[in-house]
Amino acid sequence: MLKKTHVLLTLALLLIFSLAGNVLPGQHQAAAKEKHNKTLVMGTSADYAPYEYIDTVKGNKIIGFDVDVARHIADKLGYNLVIKDMDFNGLVPALDAKRVDFVMAGMTPNAERKQKVDFSDTYYKAKQLIVTNDPKIKKIEDLKGKAIGVQLGSIQEKEAKKIADKVDNVSIEKRNKVPDLVQEIMSKRFNAAVIEDGVAIEYLNKNPDLSSFVIPGSASAGSAVALQKGSGLTEKFNKEIAAMKKNGELDQYAKKWFEPKTEKKAEKKSIVDFSTIMPSIPYILKGILTTLKFVVVSILLGFVLGTILALFKISKVNVLRWGADAYTSIFRGTPLILQLLIIYNATPQLTGYKIEPFLAGVLTFGLNSAAYVSEIIRAGINGVDKGQREASMALGVSYGSMMRQIILPQALKNILPALMNEFITLTKESAIIAVIGTTDIMRRAQIVGADTYRYFEPLITAGIIYYLMVMALTVLGRMLERRMSRGD
């Protein structure tokens, strides 16, 4: 019975890995056709739909308004376009260091950026929309006596205040995130919300009940292309942007990406529909490698450190014992997510070292797990018959050899179930690293959820993957236990 389950699990895991292996990413995207013999490298941060984002359905292709415009300009100028995806904060430095030729990332020119790079003319100005599910609201005046939602601290908040000045009895409600605003509209707590066009479009497209109109006179600073300081390209880009504005091509691209589709899908989708996220499943599966790598390194770090701490705890040296106890007390006494955020966010602040999310995660989980593992191992060591120690001592065996070869192997056997439990907990809890942006299973499920506006299916997919991983660990633990119990 057990053997059968084991075989099944192995097969399931193999399947998952082979799927995941098929969609391994290429960091760069070359132009579809090598039409030209010169190349322009564009830097962007593909996490800002619809300007630029990763199409999880088609693997890792970066698409969006900026990409279309960039490709158009590059083509006109006789270049092949190569896109480099990086952190938004790294874009200006990359341009400064000449690692990319230009940057398009919905970037607004400001004084600070202008010191380091040149900007082209503005190619797109975002518009502020009133989004509502009340068909009677068609112009600003219709908002009389209504509640409108805005994102806290945003330009939209200022825009809403202007409306409140003009129209009577408008109340302004604030929320932290745009999805919350849409949710509140759907629950009829708000009558409308002020949302930027690029952000609103996805909601409008997916939700046939929502309608929108542009707030007259509203405007934002607008996006421009950033180029290397003194680059000869700036003039050429401006020329092409002007041409695109003139012949309406820019408007067409804007229409494609920023305007709600006119024919809305009227039919209601079934409540659960895996077909919509099917194409994105390989993208989620790819997170297995990240999660596995993360879990394995964290477990190893936690185990080694935990063993050392356990030895400190049974040591005769007061300082070591006291230190190890304090360590455990701190790591067990504070939330894991707090530890993670402190290590990830406070390390750069305190030391200037910009710690990578993966490293920060592994450190936090390793350090945290060590606290628990040390307690388990300490109990295990204390649980080994005192006679074993005496027999070893009487034979002249050194402390180190005795611990490694006599005491710890026996302790491990006794504590294996507890250790496996800790490893399983760690595997599941690893989902927390999604908060610092590591693209593990959890994070990828969230990204797919945000892309498709369906949450149940990707989350359930992630749940199944985690469950299978935990089952694999459980089976592994049982096998180890059986192996170690020989001789009993």
Added chain:
Amino acid sequence: MIKIENLHKTFGKNEVLKGISTEIGQGEVVAVIGPSGSGKSTFLRCINMLEEPTEGTILFKDQEVTTQASKIQQVRKKIGMVFQHFHLFPHMTVLDNLTYAPVTVNKTAKREAEAAARELLKRVGLADKEGEYPGRLSGGQKQRVAIARALAMNPEVMLFDEPTSALDPEMVKEVLDVMKSLAQSGMTMAIVTHEMGFAKEVADRVLFLDGGILVEDAVPAEFFAKPKSERAQAFLEKVL
């Protein structure tokens, strides 16, 4: 070979050994007897520093054991010890139990250690058990393996701490027989035991401890025939 002078041992407020002095000569077999709580086990365990004496000195081959904590491992290599509860390593086979210390401590080559171990197993009558784990052996077999394990280090002295007390009665003899043949081979031995018959037959000397004091030190024939002290007389009346 071993010289003990004014040995005191205190656990908390409880003084278990109250100044014991004696000597154990080369090739001598000494039986340590006395009522429970008399300090005999503590006395034995002080010899290889499993218990640290509170006061007094122990000399092993004229080398002071008590003051040289760092060299204690060197001394322990030469003093074999057999425990009441065997303390075999349960996660190792019988053969590995025997070869572990020679290989780890003495850096003996694995093959050489195994050959010697097989010789010893033959000597204690367990040649066919080398692949077994201790959990599958009877008490008597375990204790014989434990003796062989101690002998594998080629000790110059063997300490036995109530080696037959945890055994079923029918297994006592097989262990005592091994010890007897060991004594006959000229091994220096100190044995804490309740087996009066064995002490009488095998020991060269009997140490009678009571209340942490060495009350009598005599040859077995004399001791068992006519103990000098009243305490020893009372003890023998109870156990014989």
